[in-house]
Amino acid sequence: MSRFFFNDRQQLVNDAIEGVIISSRYRNLTRLEIDPAIRVVVRNDWDKSKVAIISGGGSGHEPAHVGFVGRGMLTAAVCGDLFASPSVDAVLNAIVAVTGDRGCLLIVKNYTGDRLNFGLAAEKAKKHGLKVEMVIVGDDISLPDNKQPRGIAGTALVHKIAGFAAEQGKSLSDVKEIAQQACDSVASMGVAMQTCNLPGSVDEEGRIKGGHVELGLGIHGEPGASTIDTQNSKEIIATLVKHLRQKTGANAKLAVLINNLGGVSSLEMALLTRELAHSALKDQLAYLIGPAPLVSALDMKGFSLSAIALNENFIKALLADVETAGWQPMVKHLAMPMQKHSLLRREVEITPSDNAAVKALVASVTKTLIGQENHLNALDAKVGDGDTGSTFAEGARDIAQLNEQGELPLNDAAALLELVGDRLATVMGGSSGVLMSIFFTAAGQKVGEKKPLPEALLFGLEQMKRYGGADLGDRTLIDALQPALEALKNTDLQAAAKAAQEGADATAKMQKANAGRSSYVNSGNLDGVKDPGAVAVAEVFADLVKSVA
Secondary structure, eight states: OOOOOOSOGGGHHHHHHHHHHHTOTTOOEEEOOSOTTOEEEEETTOOSSSOEEEEEEEESSTTTTGGGBSTTSBSEEEEEEETOOOOHHHHHHHHHHHOOTTOEEEEEESOHHHHHHHHHHHHHHHHTTOOEEEEEEOOBOSSTTOSSOOOOTTHHHHHHHHHHHHHTTOOHHHHHHHHHHHHHHEEEEEEEEEOOOOTTOOOOOOSSOTTOEEETOOTTSOOOSEEESOOOHHHHHHHHHHHHHHHHOSSOOEEEEEEEOBSSOHHHHHHHHHHHHTSTTTTTEEEEEEEEOSSOOTTBEEEEEEEEEOOHHHHHHHHSOOOOSSOOOEEEOOOOOOOOOOOOOOSSOOOOBOOHHHHHHHHHHHHHHHHTHHHHHHHHHHHSOSOHHHHHHHHHHHHHHHHHTTOSBTTOHHHHHHHHHHHHHHHSOHHHHHHHHHHHHHHHHHHHTTOOHHHHHHHHHHHHHHHHOOOTTSSSTHHHHHHHHHHHHHSOHHHHHHHHHHHHHHHTTOOOOOSSGGGGSOHHHHTTOOOHHHHHHHHHHHHHHHHHO
């Protein structure tokens, strides 16, 4: 099946261009009405009094190139079909439409089709008496022996610098010179773990193996230079930075564009930006652009870094305001600011104490939850948002660390339960952390009132049910926890473990969840899948039996 939203494949690019134009906040874009096959978007406030800047290429790299049309960047963008160069006629019509006496500069990515079609259009335009110059961007450094390096995301930096020069009223020769300087000063390299999906294509397993990334993957899905056996963000950034520094030098002050190739989440892009800021490039890093998609490759699961060696002219040009939909303002790179704030602490201080048996029980519970992280996440991915294992493991790691460091009141059950409740509210995410905090805190209060532990734990459960709204049969961890605690009160731990397992197994047959994320999932997806929270409870009780045997 295709993994691409579209209506009419033949009209896809035309329809997308219309969407960009009608949503432009500056209301400064228009499409030349010539022929449906000629897709040229131009500034509607252009008066031909300055050098025109024209770029373009295949569609699928949005916001490039239409998203860079506007004051301070491109005068016009010529759009081909997906990953296909626009025709000579399309480029020629764009040149004629926007070029005045000052002439125009074509900024072309270094691909054969683009070079040929833009080049021939330039020669034809000259026969019309127009002054036309062209620069070719070849910023990709992933294939060092290639005599024709590809033009990738660094092209956006050339657009910005040339557009600023033209906006200042500089001559065509001056605009070309500074654009060429920019081309010579920028280096880019990309990486991806999955290639892109084309409209109408069958969803097939890609050539990149799981757990690997491809270095130097092209923006049309072309194979990269090499494959790396890691998806670790720090290691990947270090690899890219190593190559970029070899190209730009170890002393140049740099602006780096962090470009999303289309399919990377905002969370990951923020993380990658952080890794860049702490990389070997940190002392050279003067400015950041992004993270954002600027020259994308449809939905490719990858990103690229483009570094440009700065001078005063480049800095001024890159900082200048523009009126475009796609450009991201350049910002000065500074260390993350921190504001001191006093941590709100418990009113009652806890005194650590030793108890070897309790220490072993705590270690058993936390080890079980940490070890079950991936399994519980996989279960939750089928019926929820896929984070149950990580949520419980995060809380378990915190308690395990306190246990190992001897910071728990192991010989005071009431204080221990309350401390666990306090920590889980802090370190566990979402509603699960709050619910477990209520459970342990309430149980600790009852133990402090000299109630037996099983009775106290049942009280904690009742408080959890009261505030959480779930009950037995609602397909939650309560379906394993309640029968386990009731069995613990009436018989022993082994019976509790058996009851917990039976309760967890029963959730697989429940066709409707009445609480939690699973309540939004239809019954067909729930059938045969155990509730991950209930499974966690069952695993904890099972391991407790083993640990005390």
